[in-house]
Amino acid sequence: MRPTVHDIAEAAGVSLATVDRVLNRRPGVRTQTRAKVEDAIARIGFIRDMAAANLAKSRIYPLVFIVPQGENSFMAGLRSEVEAAAGRSMQERIAIRLIDVPAFDAAALVKCLESLLEIPPAGVAVVAVDAPEVHAAIERLRETGTIVVTLVSDLPAALRDHFAGVDNVAAGRTAGRLMGRFLAGRQGKVAVIAGSMLVGDHRDRLEGFRERLHDIAPSLQILPVMESHDDPNAAHALVADTLSDHPNLAGIYNLGAGNRGLVKALEARRHAAGVPVTIVHELTPFTREALQTGLIDAVLNQDAGHEVRSAIRVLKARIDGQPVVAAQERIRIDIFLKDNLP
Structure with a gap:
């Protein structure tokens, strides 16, 4: 015979009401009591027919x-x-x-x-x-x-x-490999823009990017990370200043957002001195257009x-x-x- 909620209550030494609260993830159960009920469920091999339970309730x-x-x-x-x-x-x-x-x-x-x-x-x-x-x-x-x-x-x-x-370390590694392949045999500096290093996905992408780019193209130097807080105006100012300070910048990796500002800065540079290899995240109407016009070289996307x-x-x-x-x-x-x- 399959174990029932009565068996759980007896095994855990609690009331049926407490078992019901735990099974239905309702509040009002202490952590220790919840653990006792969950342990009893595992010990007696209780398997709940969720479809029937949900339909009934x-x-x-x-x-x-x-x-x-x-x-x-x-x-x-x-x-x-x-x-x-x-x-x-x-x-x-x-x-x-x-x-x-x-x-x-x-x-x-x-x-x-x-x-x-x-x-x-x-x-x-x-x-x-x-x-x-x-x-x-x-x-x-x-x-x-x-x-x-x-x-x-x-x-x-x-x-x-x-x-x-997505696996954001893998996403960063992918960006690093693409950058290394696009810049194969070249020397120079690569700028990195993050939204904020307070979020794990940006830190993970940076870790993967640094690791893979160093493996593939150790002659490329990654500049100190800049934070745009995903603001297009801030991204524009950061990229414009970086291009001014490093006229021969080899690459840009934007691991966050704010791509409208990034592209605006690249557009101003396009005819004067050419643009660096640029890799960004997320396919939007704006990054799609920048890919088509050659201002961006690759977009990594998540659904x-x-x-x-x-x-x-x-x-x-x-x-x-x-x-x-x-x-x-x-x-x-x-x-x-x-x-x-x-």
Whole structure:
């Protein structure tokens, strides 16, 4: 005979109401008690028929997506994908709430996370800022039983349940290999622009880029990293100043956003002295045009829609205590040149 919820309650020494709260990821259960129930579930081999349980209870999964505000075209696209998912959410028995926070603002993100503690959602997907105060806020939220998925920008694995995004170290390595191949045999300097080193995806991309470019083209010198905070005006000023200081600049890698400002600075330079090899992230209408006109040499892209759908699938699976299909949730890195634009 298959184990029942009564068997779990007896094995854990708790009430049926407590077992129900744990199984349905509701608040009001202490961490130690939750651990006892989960241990009992594992020991007796309880397997829940989630489809039947959800149908019987007409269960709705309350999910929250926390996305940065600003002029970042990729984040605007990500927000649109979340809004589209929210529009069809009732068909999938989920209720999605989208919350905007200022980009790269750890204090604002902490305030947002703490606002969820009063009535914790079943799951949260968050574009993370990697700061100690954010770590602590996420730990407090997870103690309520909320499942946390990091989206696009990751945190240490112990702090979250899953990451929905590309392997950003691999993305940086890919950019480094492309830069090394494009500049094969040349010497010179390469400029790197980040949005902020407070976010894990930018740090990871920088690590991978440095590692691979040094392996392939050790004669190229990477200049100190500049931070644009993904602001096009700041990116324009940084690139214009760098081109003025280094007239023979060999390459530029923008591992964040703000590409409109970058391209504006390159456009001003195009006819006077030529432009450096330039690699950026995210295929948008603007970067597509810059690829076609030769101001940008390569774009590394991630599918925002896939990331949002993956986050939803993972949140639902983890809420239900079901396994995640790793192959389905792997987000690929697309490489676009002028020659293979879709």
